[in-house]
Structure formats: C-alpha cells, structure tokens
Amino acid sequence: MKFPSLIRTSKFSQFHYEPRYYDPIKEEIEGKLKAARANKDTENPSTQYASSISAAFRKRERKSSQASVVQMLIAAAMLVTFVGWVFYGNDVFYIYLLLSPLYFYFRLKGRNKSKN
Template sequence: MRYDIKPRYYDPVKEEIEQRTSRIKRELAEQGILNSENEDSLENFSSGIRGSFSQYRGIKPREASVFSSTAIIRTLLFLGMILMAFGYIYIGPDIFTYLLYLGLLVAGVYFFFRLKNRSKDE
C-alpha cells in the first residue's frame, strides 16, 4: 500500500478575502440590494479595465520619421557590423577608415536635409 499524504495549505490572505466577501454579501442581502439573482451576476462581474487605457486621448501620436523605429536602427547597425567584418577580411584595417568617412558623409547629408527642412518651416 502506498503512502499518500495530502498536504493542507493555509493562506491567510485568501481566507481574509473570503471572510470579507461573505461579510459584504451578508450586509448587502440584509439591505435588500443583493438577492440570489444578483449574487450570480456579481460573481461574473468584471471591471472594464481592459481597453480603458487605449481609449485615453492624451497619448502622443508616433513620429512618422523612418529613423524613429528601433527596428530600422537595429538593422542598420547589424548591416554596418557585417560590412565591417567582411571589409576587414577582404580589405584589411583600412576598411574602418573608409567606413568612418562614409558614416561622416551620410551624417552630413542627413543633417543638411534636416536643417534645410527646418529653415523652410520658419
């Protein structure tokens, strides 16, 4: 014969919650607010919290910039690292100098057009 013990767990928080809900149900039943029909509906009651935060109008809309997406930036960084690795294998340490100049050129063009668009707005 096997020895099978079924442990009993004591959760004081759960017991306190059960006592409070039973006390509140008793008080509501005494006041006539709660009857057997309402008791079932209270157990199935859920707060309307799901979706409440998404309806808040104070959230700022996302920027339409291509570079605001972290996925694009992560992809560009990954491609840059791959380019550096293959460039180092095929060209040697000079690839870092070439990529530095290329990066400065791209950054210069980006900031030029960014400042050009700002001057049009003002």
C-alpha cells in the first residue's frame, strides 16, 4: 500500500533496444538495382564506369608519386645526418636544433597565408 506524498520520486528509466537484422548482400543488391534503374536512360553506361576507373588510377598514381618523393627526402635527410655525425660528431644535432625554429616559422607562416 502506497501512502500519498507531496514529494514525487523519479521512476527508473529503462533502455529499450530493438535489434535490427542487417544483410549486407541484400543492401548491395538493392543499391545496384537502384543504380541500374537510374542509368537505364543513358545509352552507354560503360563509358561512365571506364572514366571513373581511369580517374581513380590517375589519383592513385599522383598520391604514390608524392609519397615516393617524401620518402626520398626523408632518406636523404637521414643520410646527410649520418654522414655529418660521422665527420663532425654531435655538432650536427646542434645545427638541427638551431634550424628547427626557422623551419617551424616558415611552416606556420605558410599556413597563415593559406587561411587568409
């Protein structure tokens, strides 16, 4: 038996979760059917696919060439550091410490120009 009260207590909140079934194969089939219905009006859809594939390869080549240049620069910097360390000792690392603020200054300066 519950006594009447002026103070109301909060009821417990319950989490209600209703699981849904996900079928990736069915979703892929539906997506392909929608794309086929949308491309039904075009006469030659294979040219569209060919152009997108060639564009993807061009983009991939550009990224890989940029990565190879960066890798070569890193390898050259490591080689120069090692050779400098062999000939001049730890003074090479002090030169890097002196040049690093200059590098960060120009890097931040370039970012500020691109934002404006």
